[in-house]
Amino acid sequence: MEEDTPPLDEMRLLAEERQGDNSGVLSVSEISSALKRHVEQGFGHVRIRGEISGFKRATSGHLYLSLKDENAKIDGVMWKGNAARIPFVPQDGVEIIATGKLTTYPGRSSYQIVIDSMEIAGEGALLALLEKLKVKLQAEGLFDAARKRQLPFLPRTIGVVTSPTGAVIRDILHRLADRCPTRVIVWPVLVQGHGSAEQVAAAVSGFSAMQGADRPDLIIVARGGGSIEDLWGFNEEIVVRAVATSTIPVISAVGHETDTTLCDFAADVRAPTPTAAAELAVPVRAELLAGLQSAQARALRAVRRYAERADERLIATARRLPSLDTLLGPQRQKVDDFSDRLRRGLSHRLSDARGDLARVSGALRPVMLTQRLANAEQRLAQIWRLAESLHPEKPLQRGYVLVKDRQGGVVSSVTNANRAKMLTLTFADGEVPVRVEQEGRPAYDRPKPDQPSLL
Template identity: 75%
Template sequence: MPDPFSDDVSSRSGGLLAQMPPGDNAPPLSVSEISGQLKRMVEDRFSHVRIRGEISGFKRAASGHCYLALKDDKAVIDGIIWKGTAQRLPFRPEDGLDVIATGKLTTFPGRSKYQITIESLELAGEGALMQLLEKLKARLAAEGLFDQQRKRALPFLPRTIGVVTSPTGSVIRDILHRLADRFPSHVLLWPVLVQGEGAAGQVAAAVRGFGAMPEGERPDLLIVARGGGSIEDLWAFNEEPVVRAIAESVIPVISAVGHETDTTL
């Protein structure tokens, strides 16, 4: 066996001092230099990516930024959602949700790590949407928001009925027609979006707005209404702000959302 410290072996594996032979086209790079080159390469090559994975370790910092990891059965990638983006997310991220994140890969040279800067976050299919619904339902139920004793008795002869719905859909026409036929009442309409971005906020604000009216002008009963649709179409009525506004309402509320088989929170 050759002596590992013999002159013969050292000449083949490199000497004690680094040598710079004339014409050497591979000079050593500093750690910062190689990290910088990797950062530029990663950000140029992966400036727009979509990644599907399960959320893990989600945390919202005091700054408003959100930190998480996306994982599958073989790998994990870190992610960050800056505060401005986090405020615009259409749902509240939670561990265990299957999502598709759109953004760009970047590196953190100080630790030689890479991550995805998330610019948008979507649920990965209807199964993930139902998973989110069940998580939210369980969390709100644990707070007692669906307890039977919270439900208010409906007035037998409401003088004024407040309706929270779209002013242009068929629903408001149906409500006015049925009331005219069966029980003529004074109706106050609070027009809102009933689908898409901003709908949940408008519905919650309308319920609270009716409740804030002076007692003599306040409706005796509220109807929150929209027509049928897919679970995605009806999602505004599953969002936490709407549930909390109705749970806190000083006015009894009737849900007229969707068809008979549709159920929302």
């Protein structure tokens, strides 16, 4: 192109020659349109590498930015439809490769690129972007070890966030069935491409917000291996924040052992593979049963040992106990000793009482004793006369009768007499047996007249 360009002097001469010619005059709009057509025809498909600067997302959904390098800058625009298919979040400082066409914007007399698609410019740029986002989220404490929660020992329900058609979910279900059959709820999501990050974040937040019997005790976020571009959705900030704020413990199983995403740092536990995530989620049922049986056997052995040792201690204690004669011998001796001392004490007491009586009787004068005996005889005679007057047979001498029943008990009422039937009347000079007749009958049976003899 430099060879076809005329020298500066020739251009000046041509300009002088053209002064005053009759060529048509173009308006600004006309020249702008001509330039627009010329640029679009010459640069209908281009790929430009540069660093994003001045990124802005309009309310309409269109994207506006500039691409720059060390020496130049070009404006760019991306319409809403194409912007929705970007596999990452554009931001200032990210080096990209933009594919589209060049055009002009007559309103500012500038040219720009209308971007159809954009991609990160190489793995190095992706890693730089990843490191930048990691530093930001780490500064907020989303990766702190203090935020990590312990996984439940035996979850009743496990929520799995993954693609419903890939090999990942089959591997997880198969491994869970082998180790410990558990209820699994799958939340189907895209695990790659546009919209995958939003779906994964919505699934984790959805599980976390669930209530009732279907609420999982554990969440597994899983995806198979792939390139850094394939796994980029799990590096998005929206996914990291959803995992970090989940109220349910989360296992991140994204990619293979060598793959690492920001989701791994935010999760409570990172698993190297989806199969390993299933192994971390549940224990082995057979091992649990074996452990229970072992614990039961140990408990039984411990109980037997305790009983055996108790028997041994009881026998040893019984052997150390003294015999019955040893225990009761001193007590028997004490009883015998107390008996002897009691007899001796009573003998001494009786001797002392006799001595006291002798001393008292010797001190009494005969006259006083005689008078006391006379007074006692007089009181005794009075008491005897009173006793004779109260003797039950005394009234019999005056015509009274003592009524007794067969057993010799005294009958003192008509009721008792009717009940007794046979009575004994005791007079002063003897007894007469009688019979009580029933009421309304004659007191005594009348004698029957003598019957004439038939002979």
